[in-house]
Amino acid sequence: MQALTNRAKQVERAPMTFIEQLYLWNIVKGMAITFMHMFKKQPTIRYPEQKREFSPVFRGLHVLNRDEEGKERCTACGLCAVACPAEAITMEAAERLEGEENLYREEKYAAKYEINMLRCIFCGLCEEACPKDAIYLSETFTPADFNRKNFIYKKTDLLIPNPTTDAQGFAAAKGLN
Amino acid sequence: MTILALDWFLLIEKLILIAVIIFASLGVALYTTFAERKVAAILQDRPGPNRAGPFGLLQPLADGLKLITKEEIIPTHANKWLFILGPGLAMTAALMTCAVVPWGGTIDVMGHKVDLQIADINIGILYVFAVVSMGVYGVMIGGWASNNKFSLMAALRGASQAISYELAMGLSLIALLMITGSLSLRTIVEQQVGHVWNIVYQPVGFLIFFICALAECNRTPFDLPEAENELNFGYHQEYSSMKLGFYLFSEYINMFISSTIMATMFFGGYDLPFVTSHLTNPGTAAIVGIVVLMTKVVMFIFLFMWIRWTIPRFRYDQLMDLGWKKMIPLALANMLVTGFFILLKQNNWHF
Numbered sequence: 001m002q003a004l005t006n007r008a009k010q011v012e013r014a015p016m017t018f019i020e021q022l023y024l025w026n027i028v029k030g031m032a033i034t035f036m037h038m039f040k041k042q043p044t045i046r047y048p049e050q051k052r053e054f055s056p057v058f059r060g061l062h063v064l065n066r067d068e069e070g071k072e073r074c075t076a077c078g079l080c081a082v083a084c085p086a087e088a089i090t091m092e093a094a095e096r097l098e099g100e101e102n103l104y105r106e107e108k109y110a111a112k113y114e115i116n117m118l119r120c121i122f123c124g125l126c127e128e129a130c131p132k133d134a135i136y137l138s139e140t141f142t143p144a145d146f147n148r149k150n151f152i153y154k155k156t157d158l159l160i161p162n163p164t165t166d167a168q169g170f171a172a173a174k175g176l177n
Numbered sequence: 178m179t180i181l182a183l184d185w186f187l188l189i190e191k192l193i194l195i196a197v198i199i200f201a202s203l204g205v206a207l208y209t210t211f212a213e214r215k216v217a218a219i220l221q222d223r224p225g226p227n228r229a230g231p232f233g234l235l236q237p238l239a240d241g242l243k244l245i246t247k248e249e250i251i252p253t254h255a256n257k258w259l260f261i262l263g264p265g266l267a268m269t270a271a272l273m274t275c276a277v278v279p280w281g282g283t284i285d286v287m288g289h290k291v292d293l294q295i296a297d298i299n300i301g302i303l304y305v306f307a308v309v310s311m312g313v314y315g316v317m318i319g320g321w322a323s324n325n326k327f328s329l330m331a332a333l334r335g336a337s338q339a340i341s342y343e344l345a346m347g348l349s350l351i352a353l354l355m356i357t358g359s360l361s362l363r364t365i366v367e368q369q370v371g372h373v374w375n376i377v378y379q380p381v382g383f384l385i386f387f388i389c390a391l392a393e394c395n396r397t398p399f400d401l402p403e404a405e406n407e408l409n410f411g412y413h414q415e416y417s418s419m420k421l422g423f424y425l426f427s428e429y430i431n432m433f434i435s436s437t438i439m440a441t442m443f444f445g446g447y448d449l450p451f452v453t454s455h456l457t458n459p460g461t462a463a464i465v466g467i468v469v470l471m472t473k474v475v476m477f478i479f480l481f482m483w484i485r486w487t488i489p490r491f492r493y494d495q496l497m498d499l500g501w502k503k504m505i506p507l508a509l510a511n512m513l514v515t516g517f518f519i520l521l522k523q524n525n526w527h528f
Contacts, residue, residue, distance in 0.1 A: 027488060034220045034487045044224050 060141040070162040073134035076110035083129035088119035206429040216482040244422035259322035264423035267315025271430035277301040281466035301362040313339040320412035331411040335402035341500035346389035348508035352515040366446035390435040397485040436477035
C-alpha cells in the first residue's frame with residue numbers, strides 16, 4: 001500500500017535478543033532515562049509567587065470604568081446585559097439629579113449594576129457591546145469566597161477607583177504601571 | 178548496679194535503645210514518605226511538595242496531622258476486631274524487625290560497654306524472616322476483615338506474592354550464610370569490617386535478594402496488592418484515618434528495614450572501607466558507623482524509589498512466572514555454585 005506520508009515506520013517484529021529477554025538491561029536503560037530527568041529544567045510556575053504572563057487580550061474579572069475626571073461612564077443602556085450569553089448582568093437605571101454632574105458622565109446612570117460571577121463565562125461580549133467603553137475585563141482572576149452570594153458582584157465591587165481621589169489605585173486597575 | 182538480681186543498667190540501656198530506635202524508624206518512615214514524593218517529582222520534572230515549611234520539610238507532619246484528624250470509619254459489615262487488628266499487626270511486624278540490626282559498634286557509657294543493637298541473638302536473620310513473614314498477616318487480615326471484594330483480592334495477591342518471593346529470598350540468603358557461617362547479624366557485619374563486603378562473593382545472591390525485597394515490601398514493580406487501576410486501592414481500601422496511616426507507614430518502615438538488612442548483609446553494615454578498622458576510639462567509631470549505615474540505607478531507599486518511578490507494574494502471571502520459574506531456580510543454582518567453591522576452597526583449590 002502506498003503510504004500517505006514519508007513518516008510511516010515499519011514495525012519491527014524481530015524476536016527479543018538474549019539481553020532483552022533478561023529484562024534487567026532494559027530496566028537499567030529505563031532508570032538511566034528517569035535519572036537524566038533530575039537535571040532537566042522544571043517547567044513549573046510557582047503560582048502565588050510567580051505568575052504566568054497574560055496575553056494582552058486576557059479576560060479576567062470585570063471593571064466598571066470612569067473617565068479622567070472620575071465620572072462613571074456607564075449610562076445603563078443595557079447592551080451588555082443583552083449581549084451576555086450567560087445572562088449574568090442585571091442593572092437598574094436612574095436619572096442624574098442636579099449637582100451630581102461630577103459623579104456621572106451623562107444624564108442617565110446605573111443605580112444598580114450586578115454581575116453574577118458564577119454565571120459569567122468571561123467571554124468578553126459585554127466589553128464588545130459597550131458603546132461607552134464603560135465595562136472592560138481586567139487581568140484579575142481566581143476570586144475566592146466562602147459564600148456563593150458574595151460572588152454576585154455589586155457596583156461597589158466593580159467600580160474602578162476614582163482617579164481624582166485615588167490616582168494610584170486607578171492606575172493599578174488600568175494596568176498602566 | 179544489681180538490685181533484686183536484675184541488672185538495672187542493662188534494662189535502662191535497652192529501654193532507651195528501644196525507644197530511640199523505634200522513634201528513629203518512625204521518623205525515617207515519616208520523612209521517607211516526603212522523600213518519595215520529592216523523588217517522584219524530581220524524576221518527573223516537577224518541584225514536589227514545597228509549601229509546608231522551608232522546601233516543604235514540614236509536609237510529613239502536616240500529612241500526619243491530616244490523617245489523625247480524619248474521621249474514623251469502620252464499615253458496618255466489617256469484622257471489627259480483625260479490622261482494627263490488621264493495621265496494628267502490620268505496624269508491629271514492621272517495627273519489630275529493627276531489634277536485631279546492629280546500628281553501630283560498641284560504645285562506652287560510664288564504664289559500661291553498650292552495643293548499639295537491641296538484641297544480638299544468634300539466629301538474627303531467621304528472626305528477621307519470621308517477623309517479616311508475619312507482616313503479610315496485616316495485609317491478609319486487613320483485606321479479609323474489610324468485607325470488600327477488591328480488598329480480599331488484594332489480600333490474596335499480597336499473601337501469595339509474599340509466600341512466592343520469600344522462598345527465593347531464603348534460598349539466596351542460604352548461599353550467603355554458607356560463606357559467613359553465622360546467622361547473627363553482628364557477626365556477619367564484623368566479618369566484613371576490614372575485609373571485602375559480601376556483595377563481592379554473592380552478586381547474584383544480592384540481585385535475587387533485592388528483587389525479593391522489592392516484592393516483600395509491595396513496592397513497584399511488585400505492588401499488585403495496591404494496584405489502583407485494578408483493585409481501586411488494594412487491601413486498605415476501606416480504611417481511613419490513622420488506620421490507613423498505619424498501613425501506609427508500615428510499608429515505608431518495611432522499606433527502611435529491608436534497606437538496612439541489605440546494607441548489613443551485603444554491604445558491610447556500619448563498615449566504611451579502609452576507615453572503620455583503623456578507628457581506635459570506640460565513640461568515634463560508633464558515630465561514624467551510624468552515619469555510614471544511614472548513608473547506605475538512604476541510598477537503598479533512593480534506589481527503591483527510583484525503581485518505583487521508572488518501571489510499570491507486573492501482571493499477576495508475570496509475577497508468579499518470575500518468582501517460581503526464574504528466581505527460585507536461579508537462587509538454587511547460586512547456592513550450588515557457592516557450595517562448590519566453598520568445598521574447593523576447603524580443599525586448597527584442588528579438585
